[in-house]
Protein backbone atom coordinates (compact mmCIF):
# COMPACT_ATOMS: atom_id res chain seq x y z
CA UNK A 560 0.00 0.00 0.00
CA UNK A 561 1.46 3.36 -0.86
CA UNK A 562 2.23 6.00 1.70
CA UNK A 563 1.65 9.68 0.83
CA UNK A 564 4.97 10.78 2.27
CA UNK A 565 8.27 9.52 0.86
CA UNK A 566 11.58 9.92 2.65
CA UNK A 567 15.17 8.92 2.13
CA UNK A 568 18.42 9.92 3.79
CA UNK A 569 22.04 8.87 3.17
CA UNK A 570 24.01 6.64 5.54
CA UNK A 571 26.65 8.30 7.74
CA UNK A 572 29.87 8.86 5.82
CA UNK A 573 31.97 11.00 8.17
CA UNK A 574 32.74 11.66 11.81
CA UNK A 575 30.46 14.20 13.44
CA UNK A 576 29.82 16.00 16.74
CA UNK A 577 26.34 17.16 17.80
CA UNK A 578 24.36 18.43 20.78
CA UNK A 579 21.92 15.51 20.60
CA UNK A 580 22.30 12.06 19.04
CA UNK A 581 19.09 10.08 18.55
CA UNK A 582 19.13 6.33 17.88
CA UNK A 583 16.02 5.05 16.08
CA UNK A 584 13.88 6.56 13.34
CA UNK A 585 10.34 5.91 14.58
CA UNK A 586 7.76 8.27 16.12
CA UNK A 587 9.85 8.72 19.28
CA UNK A 588 13.17 9.43 17.58
CA UNK A 589 11.76 11.60 14.77
CA UNK A 590 9.58 13.61 17.15
CA UNK A 591 12.62 14.15 19.41
CA UNK A 592 14.81 15.18 16.47
CA UNK A 593 12.17 17.60 15.21
CA UNK A 594 11.65 19.24 18.60
CA UNK A 595 15.37 19.50 19.38
CA UNK A 596 16.16 20.99 15.97
CA UNK A 597 13.34 23.52 16.37
CA UNK A 598 14.83 24.44 19.74
CA UNK A 599 18.08 25.31 17.96
CA UNK A 600 20.17 22.24 18.90
CA UNK A 601 22.39 20.40 16.43
CA UNK A 602 20.86 16.93 16.04
CA UNK A 603 21.85 13.71 14.30
CA UNK A 604 19.46 10.75 14.07
CA UNK A 605 20.68 7.26 13.17
CA UNK A 606 18.30 4.63 11.84
CA UNK A 607 19.59 1.09 11.26
CA UNK A 608 17.21 0.41 8.36
CA UNK A 609 14.85 3.03 6.92
CA UNK A 610 12.63 5.56 8.68
CA UNK A 611 9.51 3.76 9.95
CA UNK A 612 11.05 0.28 9.67
CA UNK A 613 10.06 -0.55 13.28
CA UNK A 614 6.65 -0.45 14.92
CA UNK A 615 6.00 3.06 13.60
CA UNK A 616 5.65 1.90 10.01
CA UNK A 617 3.66 -1.23 10.80
CA UNK A 618 0.95 -0.21 13.22
CA UNK A 619 -2.82 0.04 13.08
CA UNK A 620 -2.93 3.82 12.92
CA UNK A 621 -5.14 4.59 15.93
CA UNK A 622 -4.17 7.93 17.49
CA UNK A 623 -5.53 7.38 21.00
CA UNK A 624 -5.90 9.74 23.94
CA UNK A 625 -4.47 7.33 26.50
CA UNK A 626 -3.04 3.90 27.18
CA UNK A 627 -4.82 0.52 27.36
CA UNK A 628 -5.18 0.91 31.08
CA UNK A 629 -8.19 2.67 32.55
CA UNK A 630 -7.38 5.80 34.63
CA UNK A 631 -8.00 4.21 38.04
CA UNK A 632 -5.53 1.41 37.30
CA UNK A 633 -2.90 3.93 36.19
CA UNK A 634 -3.43 5.98 39.35
CA UNK A 635 -3.20 2.83 41.49
CA UNK A 636 0.08 1.91 39.77
CA UNK A 637 1.76 5.32 39.56
CA UNK A 638 0.21 7.08 42.55
CA UNK A 639 -2.28 9.98 42.39
CA UNK A 640 0.18 12.61 41.14
CA UNK A 641 2.12 10.35 38.76
CA UNK A 642 -1.04 8.76 37.35
CA UNK A 643 -2.78 12.09 36.71
CA UNK A 644 0.39 13.53 35.16
CA UNK A 645 0.52 10.72 32.59
CA UNK A 646 -3.25 10.71 31.96
CA UNK A 647 -3.25 14.48 31.32
CA UNK A 648 -0.17 14.30 29.07
CA UNK A 649 -1.69 11.52 26.94
CA UNK A 650 -5.17 13.09 26.82
CA UNK A 651 -3.50 15.90 24.84
CA UNK A 652 -1.56 13.50 22.59
CA UNK A 653 -4.09 13.47 19.71
CA UNK A 654 -4.24 17.32 19.76
CA UNK A 655 -0.45 17.46 19.61
CA UNK A 656 -0.25 14.82 16.88
CA UNK A 657 -2.95 16.28 14.62
CA UNK A 658 -1.65 19.86 15.14
CA UNK A 659 1.82 18.65 14.15
CA UNK A 660 0.37 16.98 11.05
CA UNK A 661 -1.34 20.27 10.11
CA UNK A 662 1.63 22.48 10.89
CA UNK A 663 4.11 20.35 8.94
CA UNK A 664 1.58 19.51 6.18
CA UNK A 665 2.18 15.77 6.67
CA UNK A 666 0.32 13.79 4.00
CA UNK A 667 -0.75 10.81 6.15
CA UNK A 668 -4.49 10.27 5.64
CA UNK A 669 -5.22 12.01 8.95
CA UNK A 670 -8.88 11.47 9.86
CA UNK A 671 -9.91 12.85 13.25
CA UNK A 672 -13.20 10.97 13.40
CA UNK A 673 -12.80 9.44 16.87
CA UNK A 674 -12.35 5.84 17.92
CA UNK A 675 -14.79 3.12 18.96
CA UNK A 676 -13.78 0.65 21.65
CA UNK A 677 -16.11 -2.22 20.80
CA UNK A 678 -17.73 -4.53 23.36
CA UNK A 679 -17.25 -8.08 22.09
CA UNK A 680 -19.37 -9.56 24.94
CA UNK A 681 -21.66 -8.51 27.81
CA UNK A 682 -18.58 -8.50 30.07
CA UNK A 683 -16.82 -6.29 27.55
CA UNK A 684 -19.74 -3.86 27.77
CA UNK A 685 -19.47 -3.78 31.58
CA UNK A 686 -15.77 -2.99 31.16
CA UNK A 687 -16.64 -0.12 28.81
CA UNK A 688 -19.28 1.21 31.25
CA UNK A 689 -16.58 1.32 33.92
CA UNK A 690 -14.08 2.99 31.59
CA UNK A 691 -16.75 5.52 30.64
CA UNK A 692 -17.42 6.34 34.32
CA UNK A 693 -13.70 6.75 35.04
CA UNK A 694 -12.95 8.81 31.93
CA UNK A 695 -15.92 11.17 32.35
CA UNK A 696 -14.97 11.75 36.00
CA UNK A 697 -11.66 13.13 34.70
CA UNK A 698 -13.34 15.29 32.06
CA UNK A 699 -12.88 13.05 29.01
CA UNK A 700 -15.64 13.66 26.42
CA UNK A 701 -16.46 9.93 26.09
CA UNK A 702 -19.84 8.61 24.99
CA UNK A 703 -21.21 5.11 25.58
CA UNK A 704 -23.10 3.85 22.53
CA UNK A 705 -25.69 1.08 22.62
CA UNK A 706 -25.67 -1.97 20.34
CA UNK A 707 -27.97 -0.31 17.79
CA UNK A 708 -25.84 2.82 17.36
CA UNK A 709 -22.68 0.69 17.35
CA UNK A 710 -24.16 -1.41 14.53
CA UNK A 711 -24.99 1.75 12.56
CA UNK A 712 -21.49 3.11 13.01
CA UNK A 713 -19.59 -0.12 12.31
CA UNK A 714 -21.90 -1.87 9.87
CA UNK A 715 -21.69 -4.99 12.08
CA UNK A 716 -24.24 -6.52 14.43
CA UNK A 717 -21.57 -8.41 16.38
CA UNK A 718 -21.05 -5.87 19.15
CA UNK A 719 -22.87 -5.24 22.42
CA UNK A 720 -22.09 -1.53 22.49
CA UNK A 721 -19.03 0.71 22.27
CA UNK A 722 -17.20 3.63 23.81
CA UNK A 723 -16.69 6.59 21.49
CA UNK A 724 -13.72 8.92 22.04
CA UNK A 725 -14.00 12.01 19.81
CA UNK A 726 -10.48 13.19 20.73
CA UNK A 727 -8.90 10.31 18.82
CA UNK A 728 -8.51 9.53 15.11
CA UNK A 729 -6.57 7.54 12.54
CA UNK A 730 -3.52 8.05 10.34
CA UNK A 731 -1.45 6.11 7.83
CA UNK A 732 1.39 5.45 10.27
CA UNK A 733 4.28 5.00 7.82
CA UNK A 734 3.39 8.28 6.13
CA UNK A 735 3.18 10.04 9.51
CA UNK A 736 6.65 8.92 10.63
CA UNK A 737 8.15 9.80 7.24
CA UNK A 738 6.50 13.22 7.51
CA UNK A 739 8.00 13.72 10.98
CA UNK A 740 11.42 12.78 9.56
CA UNK A 741 11.01 15.23 6.68
CA UNK A 742 9.96 17.98 9.11
CA UNK A 743 12.93 17.24 11.39
CA UNK A 744 15.26 17.48 8.39
CA UNK A 745 13.70 20.78 7.31
CA UNK A 746 14.19 22.10 10.85
CA UNK A 747 17.91 21.34 10.58
CA UNK A 748 18.29 17.82 12.03
CA UNK A 749 20.61 15.52 10.08
CA UNK A 750 19.08 12.08 9.55
CA UNK A 751 20.91 8.96 8.43
CA UNK A 752 19.25 5.74 7.27
CA UNK A 753 21.06 2.38 7.03
CA UNK A 754 23.29 3.61 9.85
CA UNK A 755 23.14 1.12 12.73
CA UNK A 756 24.74 2.22 15.98
CA UNK A 757 26.87 -0.68 17.19
CA UNK A 758 28.55 0.78 20.26
CA UNK A 759 27.93 3.48 22.86
CA UNK A 760 30.57 4.67 25.34
CA UNK A 761 30.61 7.59 27.77
CA UNK A 762 34.14 9.04 27.68
CA UNK A 763 35.57 12.42 28.61
CA UNK A 764 32.12 13.72 29.57
CA UNK A 765 30.82 12.99 26.06
CA UNK A 766 28.77 10.21 24.47
CA UNK A 767 30.72 8.45 21.74
CA UNK A 768 28.82 6.26 19.28
CA UNK A 769 30.15 3.90 16.67
CA UNK A 770 27.98 4.14 13.55
CA UNK A 771 29.24 1.90 10.75
CA UNK A 772 32.89 2.90 10.25
CA UNK A 773 32.51 6.30 11.87
CA UNK A 774 32.55 7.80 15.34
CA UNK A 775 29.95 10.30 16.52
CA UNK A 776 30.27 12.51 19.58
CA UNK A 777 27.25 13.95 21.34
CA UNK A 778 26.61 15.86 24.56
CA UNK A 779 23.10 14.35 24.89
CA UNK A 780 21.84 10.93 23.84
CA UNK A 781 18.36 9.48 23.28
CA UNK A 782 17.86 5.76 22.63
CA UNK A 783 14.51 5.43 20.81
CA UNK A 784 14.70 1.88 19.50
CA UNK A 785 11.72 0.38 21.40
CA UNK A 786 10.81 -3.17 20.29
CA UNK A 787 13.29 -3.11 17.37
CA UNK A 788 16.38 -2.48 19.50
CA UNK A 789 19.38 -3.94 17.71
CA UNK A 790 22.95 -4.77 18.57
CA UNK A 791 23.75 -2.68 21.66
CA UNK A 792 23.65 -4.20 25.14
CA UNK A 793 25.88 -1.73 26.99
CA UNK A 794 25.31 0.74 28.59
CA UNK A 795 21.61 0.16 27.96
CA UNK A 796 19.23 -2.28 26.38
CA UNK A 797 15.45 -1.78 26.68
CA UNK A 798 13.69 -4.59 28.53
CA UNK A 799 10.22 -5.64 27.37
CA UNK A 800 8.12 -8.59 26.26
CA UNK A 801 8.00 -8.68 22.44
CA UNK A 802 4.41 -9.29 21.30
CA UNK A 803 3.58 -9.72 17.63
CA UNK A 804 0.51 -8.14 16.02
CA UNK A 805 -0.55 -8.85 12.44
CA UNK A 806 -2.79 -7.02 10.00
CA UNK A 807 -4.54 -7.81 6.73
CA UNK A 808 -5.95 -5.30 4.26
CA UNK A 809 -8.62 -5.82 1.61
CA UNK A 810 -8.59 -4.02 -1.73
CA UNK A 811 -10.61 -0.75 -1.63
CA UNK A 812 -14.18 -1.94 -0.99
CA UNK A 813 -16.39 -1.38 -4.02
CA UNK A 814 -19.64 0.52 -3.54
CA UNK A 815 -22.27 -0.29 -2.43
CA UNK A 816 -20.40 -3.00 -0.46
CA UNK A 817 -18.35 -0.53 1.54
CA UNK A 818 -21.04 2.10 2.14
CA UNK A 819 -22.32 0.64 5.40
CA UNK A 820 -18.93 -0.35 6.85
CA UNK A 821 -17.47 2.27 9.19
CA UNK A 822 -19.13 5.09 7.22
CA UNK A 823 -17.89 7.59 9.83
CA UNK A 824 -14.31 6.22 9.54
CA UNK A 825 -13.73 5.74 13.27
CA UNK A 826 -10.76 3.57 14.19
CA UNK A 827 -11.77 0.52 16.24
CA UNK A 828 -10.48 -2.13 18.60
CA UNK A 829 -12.39 -4.54 20.79
CA UNK A 830 -12.54 -5.62 24.43
CA UNK A 831 -11.47 -9.24 23.86
CA UNK A 832 -8.41 -10.48 25.76
CA UNK A 833 -6.90 -11.53 22.42
CA UNK A 834 -7.98 -8.27 20.88
CA UNK A 835 -8.56 -7.27 17.28
CA UNK A 836 -8.70 -3.96 15.45
CA UNK A 837 -10.46 -2.43 12.42
CA UNK A 838 -9.82 0.63 10.32
CA UNK A 839 -10.83 1.92 6.86
CA UNK A 840 -8.11 3.79 5.02
CA UNK A 841 -8.67 6.73 2.69
CA UNK A 842 -8.73 4.48 -0.39
CA UNK A 843 -11.56 2.48 1.22
CA UNK A 844 -9.63 -0.65 2.26
CA UNK A 845 -10.70 -2.42 5.41
CA UNK A 846 -7.73 -3.30 7.61
CA UNK A 847 -8.26 -5.95 10.25
CA UNK A 848 -5.66 -6.91 12.85
CA UNK A 849 -5.05 -9.23 15.76
CA UNK A 850 -2.33 -10.53 18.04
CA UNK A 851 0.01 -13.03 16.35
CA UNK A 852 2.92 -13.29 13.96
CA UNK A 853 1.91 -13.70 10.32
CA UNK A 854 5.58 -14.06 9.28
CA UNK A 855 6.11 -17.36 11.10
CA UNK A 856 5.65 -20.72 9.36
CA UNK A 857 2.43 -21.17 11.35
CA UNK A 858 1.36 -17.62 10.50
CA UNK A 859 -1.20 -18.79 7.94
CA UNK A 860 -3.61 -19.60 10.74
CA UNK A 861 -3.75 -15.88 11.62
CA UNK A 862 -4.64 -15.07 7.99
CA UNK A 863 -7.33 -17.76 8.05
CA UNK A 864 -8.67 -16.31 11.31
CA UNK A 865 -8.73 -12.81 9.81
CA UNK A 866 -10.78 -14.07 6.83
CA UNK A 867 -13.27 -15.81 9.16
CA UNK A 868 -13.45 -12.79 11.43
CA UNK A 869 -14.12 -10.48 8.48
CA UNK A 870 -16.94 -12.73 7.26
CA UNK A 871 -18.43 -13.03 10.75
CA UNK A 872 -18.38 -9.29 11.36
CA UNK A 873 -19.49 -8.33 7.86
CA UNK A 874 -21.25 -11.23 6.04
CA UNK A 875 -21.33 -9.13 2.84
CA UNK A 876 -17.50 -9.35 2.79
CA UNK A 877 -17.30 -13.13 3.10
CA UNK A 878 -15.73 -13.42 -0.37
CA UNK A 879 -13.44 -10.45 0.05
CA UNK A 880 -9.75 -11.39 -0.21
CA UNK A 881 -6.81 -9.70 1.46
CA UNK A 882 -4.29 -8.02 -0.79
CA UNK A 883 -1.73 -7.17 1.92
CA UNK A 884 -0.61 -8.71 5.20
CA UNK A 885 2.17 -7.80 7.62
CA UNK A 886 3.29 -8.09 11.23
CA UNK A 887 5.00 -5.87 13.77
CA UNK A 888 6.55 -6.21 17.21
CA UNK A 889 5.07 -4.47 20.23
CA UNK A 890 7.23 -3.71 23.31
CA UNK A 891 5.03 -4.70 26.24
CA UNK A 892 6.00 -3.87 29.82
CA UNK A 893 4.62 -5.79 32.79
CA UNK A 894 2.50 -2.84 33.99
CA UNK A 895 1.75 -1.66 30.39
CA UNK A 896 3.20 1.79 31.18
CA UNK A 897 5.92 3.31 28.94
CA UNK A 898 9.33 3.80 30.54
CA UNK A 899 11.89 6.57 30.43
CA UNK A 900 15.24 5.40 31.76
CA UNK A 901 17.94 7.99 32.47
CA UNK A 902 20.75 5.46 32.13
CA UNK A 903 23.70 7.86 32.24
CA UNK A 904 24.65 11.52 32.32
CA UNK A 905 22.44 13.44 29.86
CA UNK A 906 21.21 10.16 28.35
CA UNK A 907 17.74 8.65 28.18
CA UNK A 908 15.94 5.71 26.64
CA UNK A 909 12.25 5.74 26.00
CA UNK A 910 10.34 2.51 25.29
CA UNK A 911 7.58 0.09 26.30
CA UNK A 912 4.50 1.80 24.84
CA UNK A 913 2.71 -1.55 25.08
CA UNK A 914 0.86 -1.02 21.80
CA UNK A 915 0.06 2.70 22.21
CA UNK A 916 2.91 4.56 20.59
CA UNK A 917 1.60 7.08 18.04
CA UNK A 918 0.43 9.82 20.41
CA UNK A 919 2.64 8.65 23.29
CA UNK A 920 5.73 8.28 21.05
CA UNK A 921 5.18 11.79 19.69
CA UNK A 922 4.73 13.20 23.21
CA UNK A 923 7.51 11.18 24.89
CA UNK A 924 9.97 11.88 22.07
CA UNK A 925 9.53 15.64 22.21
CA UNK A 926 9.45 15.56 26.03
CA UNK A 927 12.72 13.63 26.24
CA UNK A 928 14.44 15.92 23.73
CA UNK A 929 13.49 19.03 25.70
CA UNK A 930 14.31 17.41 29.05
CA UNK A 931 17.74 16.35 27.79
CA UNK A 932 18.60 19.73 26.29
CA UNK A 933 17.38 21.70 29.32
CA UNK A 934 18.74 19.07 31.75
CA UNK A 935 15.44 19.42 33.60
CA UNK A 936 13.16 16.37 33.88
CA UNK A 937 10.19 18.05 35.57
CA UNK A 938 7.93 18.24 32.53
CA UNK A 939 8.31 14.61 31.40
CA UNK A 940 5.07 12.58 31.25
CA UNK A 941 6.54 9.93 33.58
CA UNK A 942 9.29 10.15 36.16
CA UNK A 943 12.53 8.78 34.68
CA UNK A 944 13.89 5.59 36.23
CA UNK A 945 17.57 4.86 36.79
CA UNK A 946 17.20 1.33 35.45
CA UNK A 947 14.44 -1.05 34.39
CA UNK A 948 14.31 -4.81 34.33
CA UNK A 949 11.78 -7.31 32.91
CA UNK A 950 11.94 -11.02 33.69
CA UNK A 951 11.10 -14.14 31.66
CA UNK A 952 10.56 -12.06 28.52
CA UNK A 953 11.10 -14.93 26.05
CA UNK A 954 8.68 -17.23 27.90
CA UNK A 955 6.07 -14.50 28.17
CA UNK A 956 6.42 -13.68 24.45
CA UNK A 957 5.82 -17.35 23.63
CA UNK A 958 2.77 -17.32 25.88
CA UNK A 959 1.23 -14.38 23.96
CA UNK A 960 1.89 -16.07 20.59
CA UNK A 961 0.62 -19.42 21.83
CA UNK A 962 -2.54 -17.83 23.30
CA UNK A 963 -3.25 -15.89 20.10
CA UNK A 964 -2.64 -18.98 17.94
CA UNK A 965 -4.96 -21.04 20.11
CA UNK A 966 -7.74 -18.47 20.00
CA UNK A 967 -7.29 -17.90 16.28
CA UNK A 968 -7.39 -21.64 15.58
CA UNK A 969 -10.36 -22.45 17.75
CA UNK A 970 -12.56 -19.42 17.13
CA UNK A 971 -14.76 -20.76 14.37
CA UNK A 972 -16.96 -17.72 14.10
CA UNK A 973 -15.23 -14.84 15.88
Ligand SMILES: Cc1cc2nc3c(=O)[nH]c(=O)nc-3n(C[C@H](O)[C@H](O)[C@H](O)COP(=O)(O)OP(=O)(O)OC[C@H]3O[C@@H](n4cnc5c(N)ncnc54)[C@H](O)[C@@H]3O)c2cc1C
Nearest residue numbers: 583585586587607613614615618619621756789887916917
Ligand atom coordinates in the same frame (compact mmCIF):
# COMPACT_ATOMS: atom_id res chain seq x y z
C1 LIG B 1 1.41 -4.06 14.63
C2 LIG B 1 1.38 -2.91 15.58
C3 LIG B 1 0.22 -2.19 15.75
C4 LIG B 1 0.22 -1.06 16.58
N1 LIG B 1 -0.88 -0.25 16.59
C5 LIG B 1 -0.83 0.93 17.25
C6 LIG B 1 -1.89 1.86 17.14
O1 LIG B 1 -2.89 1.65 16.45
N2 LIG B 1 -1.81 3.00 17.86
C7 LIG B 1 -0.71 3.30 18.61
O2 LIG B 1 -0.69 4.37 19.23
N3 LIG B 1 0.35 2.46 18.67
C8 LIG B 1 0.31 1.30 18.01
N4 LIG B 1 1.38 0.45 18.05
C9 LIG B 1 2.56 0.83 18.84
C10 LIG B 1 3.46 1.80 18.10
O3 LIG B 1 3.56 1.46 16.75
C11 LIG B 1 4.84 1.79 18.75
O4 LIG B 1 4.73 1.98 20.12
C12 LIG B 1 5.70 2.89 18.15
O5 LIG B 1 5.85 2.71 16.78
C13 LIG B 1 7.05 2.96 18.81
O6 LIG B 1 7.78 3.96 18.15
P1 LIG B 1 9.31 4.13 18.41
O7 LIG B 1 9.77 5.27 17.61
O8 LIG B 1 9.57 4.21 19.87
O9 LIG B 1 9.97 2.77 17.92
P2 LIG B 1 10.06 2.15 16.44
O10 LIG B 1 9.08 2.73 15.51
O11 LIG B 1 10.06 0.66 16.59
O12 LIG B 1 11.47 2.63 15.94
C14 LIG B 1 12.67 2.12 16.45
C15 LIG B 1 13.70 2.18 15.34
O13 LIG B 1 14.99 1.98 15.89
C16 LIG B 1 15.79 1.38 14.90
N5 LIG B 1 16.96 0.79 15.55
C17 LIG B 1 17.00 -0.25 16.40
N6 LIG B 1 18.26 -0.49 16.82
C18 LIG B 1 19.04 0.45 16.21
C19 LIG B 1 20.44 0.71 16.22
N7 LIG B 1 21.28 -0.02 16.95
N8 LIG B 1 20.91 1.73 15.47
C20 LIG B 1 20.07 2.50 14.73
N9 LIG B 1 18.72 2.27 14.68
C21 LIG B 1 18.23 1.26 15.41
C22 LIG B 1 14.85 0.34 14.28
O14 LIG B 1 15.28 -0.05 13.00
C23 LIG B 1 13.52 1.09 14.28
O15 LIG B 1 13.23 1.70 13.05
C24 LIG B 1 1.39 -0.70 17.29
C25 LIG B 1 2.55 -1.46 17.15
C26 LIG B 1 2.56 -2.55 16.30
C27 LIG B 1 3.83 -3.33 16.13
